[in-house]
Amino acid sequence: MTATKPAYAGRNALNAAELRSVIDARSAVRGDPQAIRAWLLNHFWRHWVANFEPAQPIATLEDAQRLMPGASLPDWLFKRLEAPQACDSAPLVWLDPAEPAALLLEARLVEFLSSRQGTSLDGKLARINCPQALSLWEKEHDQMQARLDRGWRQSDERALRTLLEVPEGRFVEFLADSPLLRAEMAYESYLMRHCVGQFSNRKALTGGYGEQYAQAIEQGKLRIISLRDRNGQPHITISLTMRGNAAPRVDQVKGKQNRPPISRYVDALIRVLNLIGTDMETPNDCLNIGIVRTETGWQRLEEIADPLVQARFVSRYPHTFSMLRSPGALAQWITAARQPAVLDGQDLGSAALRYALRGRPETESPPRFFTNDVPWPGYEPDSGSAAPEAA
DSSP states (O other): OOOOOSSOOSOEETTHHHHHHHHHHHHHHHTOOHHHHHHIIIIIHHHHHHTOSSOEEOOSHHHHHHHSTTOOOOHHHHHHHHOGGGSOOSOEEEOOTTOHHHHHHHHHHHHHHHHTTTSHHHHTGGGOOHHHHHHHHHHHHHHHHHHHHTTOOOOOGGGEEEEEEETTEEEEEEOTTOTTHHHHHHHHHHHHTSSTTOOSBTTTTBSHHHHHHHHHHHTTSEEEEEEEOTTSOEEEEEEEEEETTEEEEEEEEEOGGGOOOOGGGHHHHHHHHHHHTOOSOOOHHHHHHTEEEETTEEEEGGGOOOHHHHHHHHHHOGGGGGGOSSOOHHHHHHHHHHOGGGGTTOOOOOHHHHHHTTTOOTTOSSOOOOOTTOOOTTOOOOTTSOOOOOO
């Protein structure tokens, strides 16, 4: 393998012209940009001639003839071998034009330089020699390895399938049978800062929370869906529990750092959940966002106008009352019975309801709901509550 030196060593290659020719031919086949092609023919060629190992030393005419059979050897070679002290003392070598390590190094440099097009490096490419470029690559490689050690991976389309295109990007599902599944999970977790792809062994991508999720996906018990923007950055992670032939159940819906997704993605989230066709359950993550599963599909809680649907949700989740845009009388009464503190500060249109809630201190715990001995199905006042007041 080549040793990185700060500059080009004093060494001559008997087949230097051939090396330059094969570099030019490979660059043409790849279609390298002109600036990169010129850099390869200058700096990479000089590095290959001067610094690269392995190199075959040439000390005798027999060495040259063995390494270049049938070739016409230059006159200067005979003079040098006949009187080495009178000629250039720089080492003379032959380099294999098809050396795998040299081809790998060339490909690495082309990839590195191509990724720097349009950056500050692009404008000063001609002034950067090959050892300097290799040093930059090694520094970037070390930084990337450090990120890999912390769990970072690159996203790969082979681990994904697109479910839905939306203005904000697209929803993709992780493929359970992809060998890149775990790397894609690690990528999601690294950028989202949650535990879906947190493996205890970050190199092997095994163990920890990530292992549990990965096995569940691989066994068909769990589906993971991600909202990716146009740059491939994730913004929402959805997990669905699979239950045989039944509709999938929404398990979790997370934004970055396990927070609720930001509001501008909510409409897209509703669209993909309705596309999937989940069961009727609404998890707390969705309630926190303000979306619920109704008989007609997923929708914003604030948009529910049907009094019976409103009543169904506030009877189960009294705290959602404040999310309703126009709560009906039934929802108000049920909330008053279940969790009257939610109604503090609300504009209640019913005089009867205001009367029922009269006199309740704001700081009272547990809160009292005055029924005046009127039966109220499902409402059981706490044993410490005061007796109902007379009208």
